[in-house]
Amino acid sequence: MHARLRPVVKAYDVRGRVPDQLDPAIARALGEAFADEVGISEGRGRAVVGRDMRASSPEVAGAVADGIRARGGDVVEIGLASTDMLYCASGVLDVPGVMVTASHNPAADNGLKLCRAGARPIGLSSGLAAMAEAASPLLDRDPADVPEPTGTLESLEFLQTYADTLLGLAPVEGRRLKVVVDAGNGMAGHTVPAVLGRLDLEVIGLYLELDGTFPNHEANPLDHSTLVDLQAAVREHGADLGLAFDGDADRCFVVDEHGDVVAPSTITALVAARHLLQEPGATILHNVICSRAVPEIVSERGGVPVRTPVGHSLIKAEMARTGAVFGGEHSGHFYFREFYLADSGMLAALHVLAALAETETTVSALMEEYSRYSASGEINSRVDDTDAVLERLSRQYADHHQDRLDGLTVTTDDWWFNVRASNTEPLLRLNVEGADDATMERVRDEVLAVVRA
Structure with missing residues (x-):
């Protein structure tokens, strides 16, 4: 692997500081290697490219697209997107995809999340290492040898299709809820109005403005110090619950009506129970740091719990192998078979809203049976x-x-x-x-x- 790639090629994605670690030349070289890896070079197919709200994302996304097109692949740009929106586009269009984001990392960082057609993940052991090897010699070539793009470039408005897809998978019906949503100036500010705005909810938004400098707090709800404003707003407005998303909005955390954080393992158990009502005997995945309550509840409800390592590419592969209907990680990632085996914080949030709207109880009371330890x-x-x-x-x-x-x-x-x-x-x-x-x-x-x- 080229010395310039070693700091940015990680186990599950590409990530580093811009421009001293990740620059347009690296992004373009990886775009070329990606086109070859997924088999769309020389006019054999197309890929979808999305990006988050960071200041560097348009340039990085453009370089990736140029790299794909330089190999003769066609590019469909969906512009601003959450990571689960990119996965949705990859699944609906059945094409490979690249999401330009550094998730919850600091503002100076950026990166690439990669998938094959149908949102199948690309990690270090499933194509990323090969891509880095193929991209390495491209970083030392003469600028005169850099090929011009020959593949086509088209733009596609995909936000409504994404919203339609999620709302079809988890319809929310019942009583009207009051919800506070903290987007952390990340991509949930783009997707929340499109999805939750279609429901009969009272939504109180915090930091919905897209701003890749994260002026209010880090977009990382795994760090509970970033939830302070959400917790206060839930209590101030007497809301039924609060939702917090990370920078690329593929993770979601929940706080109850008191402002207390609901553990992602508890959400995993709740959503698993809902899936088992629809598909008795189904397989549910949980990673090694999920609560013991998750496999207990899955077994009690007639399901088959399967324990997995941590990491999205490993979990998605295990979902495909086992036919699991759902999987959860204690980091706030939730995976759905009907969503191309991909993770979606928004879809998990819809399941929580649906479960609560069907009752007259509170979030804390609803979650009590799923939290044991x-x-x-x-x-x-x-x-x-x-x-x-x-x-x-x-x-x-x-x-x-x-x-x-x-x-x-x-x-x-x-x-x-x-x-x-x-x-x-x-x-x-x-x-x-x-x-x-x-x-x-x-x-x-x-x-x-x-x-x-």
Whole structure:
């Protein structure tokens, strides 16, 4: 891999600072490699390209499109889009796709999320490494050798088709709800009016203006400090619930009527139960850091729970293998078979709204049966040798059940923990769950003492 590509090619996508790490030359070279990888070069097909609201996104998206067209592929531009809108376009049009976004990363960053036709993911082991290898020599060629685009370029307005698709999958009927939505100045500001604006809801918007500088707070609801304004607005307006989206709007977090955060594992269990009503006996995926409540509830409702590693490309592949109808991650990603196996924060939000509108209860009461245990949340520790720490923990808990599906998971009847290495930083990520707060806190502190020794 070219030295310029090593900092930006990640496990699941391309991401880096603009322009010192990711510039138009790299984007164009990767566009050329993408066209070859997905088989649309030399006039054999087309790809869809979307972009988020970052200041660098038009230039990066244009460079990617030029690269695809330089190989003879045709490009369909859908312009401003959430990542799940790009996946929807890839599925509806049955063409490969490139989404230009750095998700919740800082404003100076940008990146590429890639998929084959039908929104099938491209990660490091499923095409991205090959793309980086193919793009590497292109970065050293003489500018005179850079080919001119020959493929066609067309623009397509896709927002309404996206809204139609989601509302058809999760219709919301029943009582009228009051909802506060925090878009964090990200792409939910583009998609929320198109989708929720079609429903009989009272929507109170926070930071719906598209602004890639993120002037109000980071568009990263996994960091609960970014939810403070949403929580306050829910309480101030007496809203039924609040929704927060990340920068590219493929993740959604929920807060209840009190402003308390609803764990994504709880949302996973709720949406899984709704799918099992429609398809008894269906398979439901949950990753290694989801609450133990998820597989318990899936089994109790007659479904088949399947545990997976963390990461969207791995989960989508497992959905295809198992025929799973739904999958959830504790990071706020939710995957739907009917949505081309892709993740959609908006579709998850519609399921929550639909479940609540069908009742006369509150979000906190609705979620109570799906939340059973005490969780630590993800705790990151910077370590010099992640493998050595994992082995030390494995020895420390040698008398307990362990597995290595993703990092190290240690399990007992009363608690479990998972420790796994970051794909991009020298970090270990710890998640602990216990039967009660005291149990969780005891195990958390024990494990952290070993990790940080």
